[in-house]
Amino acid sequence: xxxxKLLIVDDDRNLLELMRMRLEAARYEVTAAADEAxxxxxxxxxxxxxxxxxxxxxxxxxxSLMEExxxxxPEMPAIILTxxxxxxxxxxxxxxxxxxxxxxxxDARELLLHIERAxxxxxxxxxxxxxxxxxxxxxxxxxxxxxxxxxxxxxxxxSHIAPTDSTVYIHGESGTGKELVARAIHLxxxxxxxxxxxxxxAALPETLLESExxxxxxxxxxxxxxxxxxxxxxxxxxxxxxxxIGDMPLSIQAKFLRVLQERQFHPVGAxxxxxxxxxxxxxxxxxxxxxxxQGTFRDDLYYRIHVIPLALPPLRERRDDIPVxxxxxxxxxGEQMGRKVKGLTPAAMQRLMVHDWPGNVRELENTIEYAVAxxxxxxxxxxxxxxxxxxxxxxxxxxxxEAKNAFxxxxxxxxLEIAQGNVSSAANLAGKYxxxxxxxxxxxxxxxxxxxx
Numbered sequence: 001x002x003x004x005k006l007l008i009v010d011d012d013r014n015l016l017e018l019m020r021m022r023l024e025a026a027r028y029e030v031t032a033a034a035d036e037a038x039x040x041x042x043x044x045x046x047x048x049x050x051x052x053x054x055x056x057x058x059x060x061x062x063x064s065l066m067e068e069x070x071x072x073x074p075e076m077p078a079i080i081l082t083x084x085x086x087x088x089x090x091x092x093x094x095x096x097x098x099x100x101x102x103x104x105x106x107d108a109r110e111l112l113l114h115i116e117r118a119x120x121x122x123x124x125x126x127x128x129x130x131x132x133x134x135x136x137x138x139x140x141x142x143x144x145x146x147x148x149x150x151x152x153x154x155x156x157x158x159s160h161i162a163p164t165d166s167t168v169y170i171h172g173e174s175g176t177g178k179e180l181v182a183r184a185i186h187l188x189x190x191x192x193x194x195x196x197x198x199x200x201x202a203a204l205p206e207t208l209l210e211s212e213x214x215x216x217x218x219x220x221x222x223x224x225x226x227x228x229x230x231x232x233x234x235x236x237x238x239x240x241x242x243x244x245i246g247d248m249p250l251s252i253q254a255k256f257l258r259v260l261q262e263r264q265f266h267p268v269g270a271x272x273x274x275x276x277x278x279x280x281x282x283x284x285x286x287x288x289x290x291x292x293x294q295g296t297f298r299d300d301l302y303y304r305i306h307v308i309p310l311a312l313p314p315l316r317e318r319r320d321d322i323p324v325x326x327x328x329x330x331x332x333x334g335e336q337m338g339r340k341v342k343g344l345t346p347a348a349m350q351r352l353m354v355h356d357w358p359g360n361v362r363e364l365e366n367t368i369e370y371a372v373a374x375x376x377x378x379x380x381x382x383x384x385x386x387x388x389x390x391x392x393x394x395x396x397x398x399x400x401x402e403a404k405n406a407f408x409x410x411x412x413x414x415x416l417e418i419a420q421g422n423v424s425s426a427a428n429l430a431g432k433y434x435x436x437x438x439x440x441x442x443x444x445x446x447x448x449x450x451x452x453x
Contacts, residue, residue, distance in 0.1 A: 010054040055082035095323035103428035124152035148320035162188030170283040172312030175362030178283040186239040194238030202247035217269035246286035315357040329368035347382040409444040421452030
């Protein structure tokens with residue numbers, strides 16, 4: 001594998017030299033810049049794989065320098081170093097495109113670990129960008145925002161499985177984008193010019209669902225005034241996407257199993273079978289293994305559809321994506337509504353970052369649509385973010401000790417999420433000594449390792 005090329009920028013020449021020596025010892029090719037001008041010239045001369053930039057430079061801050069450098073090399077991830085830890089700065093750095101944020105003094109092993117992760121993330125980003133170019137913007141693949149490593153891996157998997165005809169089983173909570181990913185699989189495959197047909201199995205009663213999927217003959221039941229081809233026939237040569245497959249009635253599961261096994265079925269009221277050539281993608285937010293144990297889902301069908309499993313993470317497990325999703329939705333709704341909205345206040349962004357998002361990306365999208373519609377300024381303020389979550393004082397009153405402990409535990413968990421499980425960084429963000437921070441973690445039974453990526 002070629003040696004990665006790193007750019008390090010810091011006006012502390014002693015620290016700069018120390019970083020250069022340690023990174024070269026780790027077999028990286030390192031260019032050191034002691035000021036902004038040297039860094040800009042270096043980026044014009046060399047295609048770096050990653051930059052490590054100090055926040056406090058002589059003539060400008062490291063975040064704005066990062067933005068200038070990425071105008072020359074947009075694919076270059078950046079790690080921001082600072083001795084001035086705060087949640088606001090961390091959120092701002094990552095909102096404006098930094099891969100991560102590291103607080104001085106840092107451990108050399110910690111820096112190397114972040115560099116390795118950033119380079120791997122960059123490799124995944126390149127693969128995703130290749131896939132986006134393959135699909136083209138006309139297919140809407142850019143609607144899948146994938147800055148986080150976990151979503152980068154999902155889209156890398158999409159690029160590998162798309163050329164096959166294997167059945168794909170997508171599992172994820174409501175609002176995570178299962179249909180969007182199913183469309184991406186279809187559009188990246190050889191069937192892209194053929195139909196993509198989507199049906200929600202939970203949206204139709206049993207009698208109508210069977211007729212919708214497999215079609216029917218005229219007069220086969222009351223109201224069948226003419227024959228219908230059904231969705232499987234409409235998807236001929238393309239892809240059929242069955243969402244909420246866990247809600248498919250047992251009687252229809254048997255018929256669907258035959259389609260998977262023999263690629264044929266009988267329309268309702270028909271004597272002759274119909275042959276189909278379709279790729280099948282299914283999705284669910286339910287635990288189908290539990291459905292098999294309870295007898296609500298056929299075990300033979302479960303194993304037939306569980307060929308290529310693809311798990312979509314909930315938004316609370318991919319918080320790195322929130323700032324870029326927010327930018328995407330602000331642009332989308334700003335254009336739709338004819339409003340010029342630049343972004344969010346730090347307090348508004350922080351409120352988004354700490355919310356649990358039970359409705360996932362769909363809930364976030366609705367939240368931003370509301371905020372764009374309601375704001376009277378060009379920056380969205382905190383009061384427009386999740387206003388419906390505000391409840392009465394009577395509902396929120398708890399004993400002081402209980403309320404304090406609950407806040408403290410949530411606060412510590414959010415810090416560790418932002419710091420990706422790094423206790424030193426989280427302690428700096430909190431303004432606490434590392435040892436004191438460990439005491440707090442022990443008090444609340446929090447394991448920092450659970451937050452590492």
